[in-house]
Amino acid sequence: MKTKITELFGIEHPIALSGMSWISTPELVAAVANAGGLGILATGTLRPEETREFIKKTRELTDKPFAVNVTLYFPEAEKNAKILIEEKVPIINYSLGKGDKIAKAVHDYGGKVIATVTNAKHALAAQRDGADALIVTGYEAAAHGGEVGSLVLIPTIADLVEIPIIAAGGFADGRGLAAALVLGADGIAMGTRLMNTKESPVHEIQKKVCTEKGAFDSIRTNRIDGLPGRFMISVGSKRIMRKKLNPISALIKSRKIAKMFGYPWLKMAAGILFSGVKKSVQMARMAIGFEAFEKGTLEGDNKKGVIPIGQNAGLIFDTPTVKEIIEKMVSDAETIKES
Ligand SMILES: Cc1cc2nc3c(=O)[nH]c(=O)nc-3n(C[C@H](O)[C@H](O)[C@H](O)COP(=O)(O)O)c2cc1C
Structure with a gap:
């Protein structure tokens, strides 16, 4: 074509x-x-x-x-x-x-x-x-x-x-x-x-889940990785959406994201401290999101993990x-x- x-x-x-x-x-x-x-x-x-x-x-x-x-x-x-x-x-x-x-x-x-x-x-x-x-x-x-x-x-x-x-x-x-x-x-x-x-x-668990989920089984929210995004509704995504975060949790969580990217943590921590409350909470969510996505996609864990999924799951x-x-x-x- x-x-x-x-x-x-x-x-x-x-x-x-x-x-x-x-x-x-x-x-x-x-x-x-x-x-x-x-x-x-x-x-x-x-x-x-x-x-x-x-x-x-x-x-x-x-x-x-x-x-x-x-x-x-x-x-x-x-x-x-x-x-x-x-x-x-x-x-x-x-x-x-x-x-x-x-x-x-x-x-x-x-x-x-x-x-x-x-x-x-x-x-x-x-x-x-x-x-x-x-x-x-x-x-x-x-x-x-x-x-x-x-x-x-x-x-x-x-x-x-x-x-x-x-x-x-x-x-x-x-x-x-x-x-x-x-x-x-x-x-x-x-x-x-x-x-x-x-x-x-x-x-493999997610391949099966994807064939079972429908058009209404995802949610668009900024409470998973800090940016508006669509994720499968699951025990894991509901738990993360409920989490309350502040700049201190951002600092703690940033260790994980720094490790994941091989990025100097002190540099990241300084960036968070100077970026203000809103941005630092977003960073904390990003760290939490990344950890959860890895568990969701590679380990098929829908309790601790989260998987992005589109409304088109209803067509698959x-x-x-x-x-x-x-x-x-x-x-x-x-x-x-x-x-
Ligand atoms: C499991 C999964 C992981 C994704 N990871 C990323 C990502 O890391 N970066 C990104 O820009 N988009 C990511 N996306 C979104 C896709 O790039 C794309 O925009 C989206 O899947 C298109 O919509 P569809 O799922 O309805 O086809 C991901 C999507 C899925 C399903």
Whole structure:
């Protein structure tokens, strides 16, 4: 299936794998790339040396174009971005920050840039900063989607910018792909659907849970990792949402996040102390969230852990291979287009 996105990135189908921490690993990225889609490698929780290793591994598993995500909000993001540029990854996908410097450096070596945005202001800023395409994430999405649903968000942004857009949030089948294209997108990105595949490293318990959960089984809240995001309603997520936090708990919790990223704790603690109460509580939530996501995704623990999950869980009933999903979606969307 050809669109502006397939032309721009040299891929076969306008379907991307979202950059999901712990899940969008070299194996899953390569499975998507080899099936003709665009795999986006997640680096959010990786230390710089691990990022380089993951890029190398992805290159061993596929000779197709792939993208690497850098979440600019995270402590090690700048170092990770530097590595992506040194490695001349074909496509860099940045989110939660300003990407003008990244865009310039990537264009200098002939690469492409995708900015992830959730609203009109950020879409226009990313276009101005040199992004070649946007991932536009709606309210339905797992984790950090926007405040507006994809049905309105896609045409709004499509009318606003000149660069191609990839719609994310709520997509799980050929009907969704066809609808996104009709609404003005040039492709889609999927998290929850591709998390539940044979090749996905998410814990087997979560694959089963994902087939059982419905459209009403997630909640959008800023009380998990400090930013508005969508997570599965579970014993674990309810417990964390109830937690009351203050700057002292932020300092204590920051030890964990510093350890996870190999970041000097004293530097992080000083940053928290000077950032004010609101920001420090947000940092504490981020630390708690990260710990819970690791338990949720890799250990399948829904009592101590938390898993991001989209409203599209209500459209997912099986655990096929990546290739099966992509082929069926494209074929179904083409049938809809012709009818
Ligand atoms: C388990 C899981 C982990 C995720 N981790 C991240 C992350 O680390 N960073 C990020 O920007 N988005 C993350 N996301 C969100 C996806 O990148 C994407 O925006 C979202 O899944 C799209 O919506 P969908 O799930 O409806 O397809 C995650 C999503 C899931 C399901």
